[in-house]
Every structure is written in C-alpha cells, then in structure tokens.
C-alpha cells in the first residue's frame with residue numbers, strides 16, 4: 001500500500017536522528033532531563049535572528065502546541081476564529097475548552113484569506129485566530145502583504161496562532177517574516193512540527209515560537225518530563241541534518257510538480273500547492289469518498305479533503321508511489 005493520506009515524509013527520519021535514538025535506548029530507564037532547555041537552545045541557534053530558548057515551547061507534535069494554546073487562552077466564555085477549510089485540530093482543541101467557533105471561510109475559488117471579513121467577525125469574546133500558511137488541506141500560501149493585513153485586522157489582545165508546519169516545502173514565494181513579528185513582540189504564536197520535513201510523525205514532536213510572555217502561559221499547561229527522551233535527542237540531531245531536509249524538499253518539489261501536472265493533463269482542477277500534498281477536485285460525476293475507496297483497490301491511500309466536498313488530497317511520496325497514484329487515477333477516470 002502506498003500511503004499518501006497523512007502528509008508524511010516518505011524518507012522517514014534523518015539517519016542522524018535514528019542514531020541518536022539508538023544511543024538513547026539503553027538509558028530509557030532514566031527520566032529525561034528535568035529541563036528541556038537543550039533542545040530549545042538548539043532551536044534558538046538554528047532559527048537564529050536573536051531568538052533565545054525562552055521563545056520556544058516544546059510539545060508532543062504541533063497538534064499539542066495547538067492544544068496547549070487552547071488550554072492557555074480559552075474557556076467556555078471565549079470564541080475562536082478560523083478560516084475553513086482549516087486543520088480540524090483548531091476547532092477540536094477549542095471545543096475541548098468549551099469555546100465557540102466563528103468561521104470566516106477562505107475565498108472559495110482561490111482559498112485566499114479575507115482580513116477585512118476577519119476584522120468584522122471578531123467579537124469581544126474572541127481570544128484566538130488561527131492562520132495556516134501553507135494551508136492544510138488546500139496547499140495554498142500567502143506572502144508578507146497578506147500577513148501584514150492580517151496583523152492589522154486582528155486586535156493586539158487576540159492571539160494569532162500562525163501554523164507553519166509545512167514551511168520547508170515552500171518554493172514558489174517568499175513566506176512572511178513571522179519571526180520578525182515575534183521579535184517585535186506581536187501577539188503571535190508560530191507552530192512548527194517534526195512530523196513533516198523531519199520525517200518523525202510517529203515520534204510526536206513539535207514546538208511553538210512566541211514572545212516569552214506567551215511561551216510562559218503555554219509552559220504552565222505542561223507536566224514534568226513532558227517530552228520523552230527519544231524525541232528530545234532525535235529532535236536535536238534532526239535539526240542540523242540539512243542534507244536530509246534538503247533531500248526531502250527536493251523530492252517533494254519534483255513529485256508535487258509531477259502529480260499536479262499529471263492531474264491537470266487529465267482535465268482535473270488542481271490547486272497550486274506549496275506544501276507536501278496536492279488538492280484536486282474530482283470529476284463532477286464522481287463522489288470523492290468513493291474515488292478514494294477505489295484508489296485503495298490500486299494500493300493507493302489518499303483522503304477526501306476535510307471541509308471540502310468533492311475534493312481529494314494526495315500527499316507527495318516517492319516517485320514510484322506518485323506514479324502508482326497517477327496510473328490508478330488514469331485507470332479510474
């Protein structure tokens with residue numbers, strides 16, 4: 001089975017991360033270090049720009065950074081604003097806190113954000129606004145001008161959660177300088193993950209970047225020995241394996257182009273993706289879930305795109321898998 005449904009890294013973890021985990025295995029009888037500062041310091045060093053370990057909070061996957069933010073900022077009297085189609089964990093973690101959901105959908109044709117509509121929809125109870133760039137499940141992106149407009153649209157006391165877990169894969173534009181906004185003390189929490197470009201989805205490691213006042217609020221939600229010893233060691237090793245990330249990104253750039261162009265050549269509507277997956281519309285006479293079931297019979301696993309009827313999302317994989325997917329699509333359509 002070619003698994004192309006969860007935006008994983010087809011190369012898996014960096015060999016350096018695997019080695020670091022192997023070295024850690026005999027010591028698993030011990031707790032991890034009481035402080036996770038070593039990995040946060042490494043993150044500060046790798047991201048540069050004058051960030052320090054106090055700008056980082058570690059989590060069990062980017063999803064848990066979203067959960068920590070929800071626990072720190074939301075309660076039953078608050079609301080969040082999201083722009084569907086959006087990653088379901090925003091809504092899920094907000095609802096777990098009893099918060100209500102305000103939806104300001106993306107432009108249905110281009111999947112662009114509407115800063116003005118966001119500004120109008122925010123209420124006094126709104127505590128968090130979720131922005132995702134590149135967005136899942138659309139793969140679409142925006143540059144600095146849109147980020148600036150979003151910052152202007154969102155009141156200073158409202159936290160902007162800026163989900164950037166796919167940032168390594170972006171080739172077609174310059175992403176906004178959101179770390180610059182963090183350094184300028186804006187109310188922004190950036191979410192990153194080791195599940196995508198670093199290939200460690202099964203290990204569960206992610207992190208948030210923000211000004212120290214935000215980080216402290218998220219830290220307060222955590223228990224001791226929060227991130228496990230394997231993840232701490234593997235994370236440090238993975239961060240500086242630039243070769244592995246480079247190989248991952250190069251494979252993704254080629255595969256994304258191949259999949260996008262092949263689907264377009266079949267007459268399908270495909271959205272320009274800057275992530276490690278491609279969103280496309282299924283032909284009018286087909287049901288997305290049925291087509292995805294049929295693809296399973298061809299050993300290819302994709303998924304219907306959440307929040308969008310009639311669309312499938314396929315993760316970029318190795319060339320052999322990408323071809324198997326395209327051949328199966330040709331056979332089925």
Ligand SMILES: Cc1ncc(COP(=O)(O)O)c(C=O)c1O
Nearest residue numbers: 061062063087136165193195206
């Ligand atoms: C937009 C987005 N944010 C966050 C995550 C969280 O990933 P993880 O919890 O594996 O780090 C994902 C995973 O697919 C995602 O697509």
